[in-house]
Each structure stands twice: as structure tokens, then as C-alpha cells.
């Protein structure tokens with residue numbers, strides 16, 4: 001018998017991409033049950049070419065389920081993942097509720113897939129999209145060169161903040177199109193008024209050096225996630241990580257500049273070879289031909305794209321990279337699906 005899967009949070013931005021991914025990947029699942037808040041219950045959504053009615057989240061909805069993917073707010077996951085796990089369901093959770101729990105593996109199949117088997121709480125965590133957008137490439141480089149330090153800046157797409165983020169950018173773009181806004185101090189802010197949605201400032205025609213909520217000493221929650229999650233996934237609990245997270249007017253696909261310092265000297269040829277051959281990573285790096293990854297080309301694709309590979313000018317042990325990854329696919333739904341597939345392979 002093929003395992004039964006529940007998709008909890010099926011109607012959200014990530015849930016929508018998840019249904020598309022489940023329809024595209026090898027069809028290993030028996031029943032696929034779609035679950036959402038009572039507000040969305042009764043809607044019909046297409047998965048694997050069939051219409052499936054969305055059920056409201058309840059204890060009973062997990063009866064007979066083998067694996068459940070959760071893409072819901074942290075507090076909903078914190079409450080419901082243990083309920084599902086107590087019924088014998090293996091939960092793959094994409095919220096922040098369990099990522100740093102020492103009894104919950106934080107899994108990126110290409111980097112630390114072996115960790116799925118040790119899950120005392122019956123819960124596996126999927127990393128945050130910003131970490132996921134770079135970690136497969138970094139994992140491959142770390143395996144060869146031994147990572148010693150990371151300095152990262154993110155350029156994050158608005159869909160990282162869900163449907164509200166995308167709607168906010170679209171509304172603001174129609175507001176500013178054809179105007180001369182963006183030419184005088186504060187003119188954008190006055191035009192946008194309160195309509196900043198989930199962002200603290202206008203995001204159209206702008207960049208906003210903020211993602212997530214305020215943590216100690218001026219750091220954002222998003223920056224802390226990049227640091228803490230990278231350390232956990234790579235098994236480097238003391239890795240120095242400096243990170244600044246920035247929101248840009250891109251719909252989907254996070255980009256990052258990465259300065260990675262390694263134990264020994266690196267060569268550009270060696271790094272290019274590792275990146276080009278690592279599973280799940282594409283090297284796209286020919287600036288002379290105008291070739292480097294950008295969100296416009298990367299959106300809708302599965303791999304992590306790497307370009308602008310350079311050795312640091314002042315440190316022969318460090319590399320500079322520009323990395324792009326679709327934050328809804330590998331950054332969220334795809335990695336969750338890959339983890340669930342590892343569990344399914346174990347069960348069958």
C-alpha cells in the first residue's frame with residue numbers, strides 16, 4: 001500500500017506550490033488529503049489532476065495518515081504537529097516552531113538527508129526559505145573545503161511573506177506605475193500611506209533592510225534563522241555567521257551574496273567544479289556573456305543557481321558567490337516534499 005499524505009495549509013502560498021509539485025513529481029502517494037483552516041474547508045483544489053475537497057484541521061483528519069506536511073503559522077504548527085505525531089503521523093513541518101529543537105532534525109536531503117531517521121518526536125523540520133536558498137551549494141563546498149565563516153546578504157522576494165506580500169507589491173506597483181514617484185525623499189511613503197502590508201516600508205521601487213521581527217541587539221528574526229539554521233544543518237555549531245536580510249521588489253526567488261571562508265586555500269576552478277557537479281545545484285557563471293542567475297530566470301525552477309564565483313581578492317581561503325533559489329519551491333514546498341519522500345521510502 002502506498003502511504004497516505006496530508007497537506008496541512010493547502011491553500012496558502014506554499015501550499016499552492018506544494019500541490020503543483022506533488023502533481024509533477026513521481027507519484028508515490030496513495031491518498032492525498034488536503035487540510036486547511038475551517039475558513040477554507042469545503043473548497044476544491046486540484047492535485048495530480050483530480051479535484052480534492054479541503055478538510056478543516058481537526059484531530060480526526062489525521063486518522064490513517066502516514067506523513068503530514070505542515071505549512072501553517074508557527075503557533076498552529078506548535079499546537080497541531082504534536083497532536084498529529086501522537087497519532088503516529090510523521091510530520092514534516094515548515095514553520096519555525098521546531099527547527100531549533102534538538103530532538104527535531106532540520107533536514108536538507110542533499111546535505112544531511114541521513115538525519116531523518118532519528119526523530120524522537122516524530123517531527124522533522126524544513127528550514128526557512130532564506131537558508132534553503134543557499135545551503136545546498138554551501139553544503140557541497142563545505143564537504144570539500146571545510147567552511148570556517150559566512151558573511152551573507154539576502155535579497156528576498158515578497159512571496160516569502162505569503163500571499164499578502166505578493167498582493168502588497170502588486171498593489172504598490174500599480175500605484176507607482178507611470179508616476180515620477182521615487183524621485184524625492186519620502187514621496188513613495190506618502191503615496192503608499194498605510195498600504196505597506198507585511199513590510200515596514202514601501203517595497204515597490206525600493207529595498208527594505210528588514211525581514212521578520214525584532215530580536216535582541218537589533219538583529220531580525222530572519223537573520224537569526226540564517227545563522228542558527230546554517231549551523232545546525234552543516235553541523236557547525238560555532239560557525240561565525242554575519243547576515244543582513246533585505247526585502248526587494250521581486251515576486252518569487254530569493255537571492256544572496258555569500259562570502260564563504262574555508263579552512264584551506266580555494267581555487268575558482270575547484271569551486272566551479274564542485275558547484276557544477278553537486279546534486280541540486282546549477283553553475284551559471286559567464287559574466288563575459290552576461291550570464292549569471294537572476295530571479296527572473298530562476299523562478300519556477302528547482303535547483304539552487306550559483307554565479308559570480310570569485311576568489312576573495314584579499315583572502316585566498318574565501319569565495320564570493322551570488323546564489324538564487326525559488327523560495328516557494330526548494331525554499332519551502334520542494335524541500336518539504338523531498339523530506340516526505342525520504343520518509344515514504346522508509347515506510348514502504
Ligand code: 2RA
Nearest residue numbers: 128129130156160161
Ligand atoms: C521571508 N523567509 O522571506 C521568510 C519567510 N519564511 O519572509
